[in-house]
Amino acid sequence: MPENYDAIILGAGAAGLMCAARAGQQGKRVLVLEKAEKPGKKILISGGGRCNFTNIGAGPANYLSSNPHFAKSALARYTPRDFLELVESYGIGWHEKTLGQLFCDGSSKQIVEMLLEECAKGDVELRCNADVTAIELEEGRFAVMTSGQIVTAPSLVIATGGPSIPKMGATGFAYDLARQFGLKVVEPRPALVPLTLGGEEVLFREISGVSAPVVANAGKASFPEAALFTHRGLSGPSILQISSYWKPGEAIAIDFLPDAGGDWLLGAKRDNPRATMRSVLRDAMPDRLADILAEKLGVETELGNASDKALRRAQEQLKRWSFRPSGTEGFAKAEVTVGGIATTELSSKTMEAKKTPGLYAIGEAVDVTGWLGGYNFQWAWASGVAAGEAL
Numbered sequence: 001m002p003e004n005y006d007a008i009i010l011g012a013g014a015a016g017l018m019c020a021a022r023a024g025q026q027g028k029r030v031l032v033l034e035k036a037e038k039p040g041k042k043i044l045i046s047g048g049g050r051c052n053f054t055n056i057g058a059g060p061a062n063y064l065s066s067n068p069h070f071a072k073s074a075l076a077r078y079t080p081r082d083f084l085e086l087v088e089s090y091g092i093g094w095h096e097k098t099l100g101q102l103f104c105d106g107s108s109k110q111i112v113e114m115l116l117e118e119c120a121k122g123d124v125e126l127r128c129n130a131d132v133t134a135i136e137l138e139e140g141r142f143a144v145m146t147s148g149q150i151v152t153a154p155s156l157v158i159a160t161g162g163p164s165i166p167k168m169g170a171t172g173f174a175y176d177l178a179r180q181f182g183l184k185v186v187e188p189r190p191a192l193v194p195l196t197l198g199g200e201e202v203l204f205r206e207i208s209g210v211s212a213p214v215v216a217n218a219g220k221a222s223f224p225e226a227a228l229f230t231h232r233g234l235s236g237p238s239i240l241q242i243s244s245y246w247k248p249g250e251a252i253a254i255d256f257l258p259d260a261g262g263d264w265l266l267g268a269k270r271d272n273p274r275a276t277m278r279s280v281l282r283d284a285m286p287d288r289l290a291d292i293l294a295e296k297l298g299v300e301t302e303l304g305n306a307s308d309k310a311l312r313r314a315q316e317q318l319k320r321w322s323f324r325p326s327g328t329e330g331f332a333k334a335e336v337t338v339g340g341i342a343t344t345e346l347s348s349k350t351m352e353a354k355k356t357p358g359l360y361a362i363g364e365a366v367d368v369t370g371w372l373g374g375y376n377f378q379w380a381w382a383s384g385v386a387a388g389e390a391l
């Protein structure tokens with residue numbers, strides 16, 4: 001005999017647990033099916049084990065989506081302050097790092113335990129190691145085949161995340177399911193991911209491990225933070241951020257001297273004509289980076305012997321150094337996925353599919369992707385609450 005629920009949620013990650021807790025506490029009979037052996041695995045590894053659980057400044061401008069307005073409603077109704085209140089109500093210590101990023105003082109485990117406690121308050125049933133083999137919609141009820149059993153409910157929530165970090169079991173399951181019910185999917189690509197360098201730019205791999213504060217630019221997007229040279233190319237926060245905006249074949253521009261203004265190199269020539277390009281760059285950035293940039297700029301003489309025109313050209317190049325990445329390190333290293341279930345298919349208030357009433361999609365499965373810095377969890381919480389209240 002099938003077991004009947006008011007709602008079945010697929011995935012016990014950030015969004016699924018939040019949604020389940022909210023619906024359960026509103027009196028719904030909720031079942032969560034989780035493929036892995038335990039819930040919240042990405043939460044556990046997040047933020048270097050301390051979970052960057054929100055960003056105090058999170059707003060719609062911090063998200064990428066084919067429809068930049070879609071996330072507004074859910075984000076406005078469940079804010080970073082709301083999540084912080086929940087965290088504080090459990091006595092979980094937290095601190096703010098740079099740029100509004102909030103982390104646990106202790107461990108990410110506290111966030112998973114808090115979410116499970118919230119689920120328990122709503123009598124949510126959670127089944128791990130649940131292999132979903134088939135889903136059918138019959139007479140207004142979703143029938144889910146799992147581990148030899150059938151469970152049914154009039155509402156089904158897709159909260160199975162995106163394909164980033166397949167090593168942890170992440171797949172494109174959400175997209176297959178969405179397509180099964182006729183929903184469009186915006187092509188998923190890896191985001192918040194290191195970029196790889198090829199061609200002449202492999203030279204920069206020699207300085208693997210060197211990091212410097214830069215401004216990374218791609219199109220209209222611009223992120224001032226550190227960049228890190230790696231044995232495969234470029235990483236570090238500014239690069240991870242810009243990777244979400246980068247499209248294959250495009251160039252990214254790096255400002256290696258964000259604080260230098262005007263004709264600073266001409267000023268250096270005037271003040272110290274015996275200085276070399278290498279020595280002035282060494283004053284402003286790590287030595288190994290300075291050496292490689294000086295070599296590439298090709299100003300070999302002392303600054304006093306270089307023409308103003310050559311120095312101006314070098315200044316401009318250092319302000320907008322163009323890299324043409326050969327690719328990214330892919331879903332294996334991507335923190336999140338850009339793209340996903342098309343927002344045009346969903347209600348921005350409830351996350352319910354317009355074409356298939358009773359079907360919902362939340363979290364990373366949806367075509368809403370946050371910046372690095374706690375924004376992705378905030379979307380998971382907010383979209384989870386939006387659906388949880390509507391179930």
Ligand SMILES: Cc1cc2nc3c(=O)[nH]c(=O)nc-3n(C[C@H](O)[C@H](O)[C@H](O)COP(=O)(O)OP(=O)(O)OC[C@H]3O[C@@H](n4cnc5c(N)ncnc54)[C@H](O)[C@@H]3O)c2cc1C
Pocket residue numbers: 010011012013014015016033034035036039040041042043045046047048051052053054130131132159160161162164165169170171173334335336362363364365373374375376377378380
């Ligand atoms: C290394 C790393 C660090 C990160 N750090 C941060 C951070 O500090 N701050 C931040 O905001 N974001 C961070 N993120 C991003 C964040 O983890 C995700 O955006 C967030 O977890 C998405 O929540 P979700 O619930 O949509 O998906 P997930 O948390 O991925 O949950 C999906 C769940 O569904 C389950 N599942 C998958 N397929 C099935 C299936 N077929 N049947 C049943 N269950 C299934 C999965 O096992 C998983 O438990 C990080 C990501 C990574 C990879």
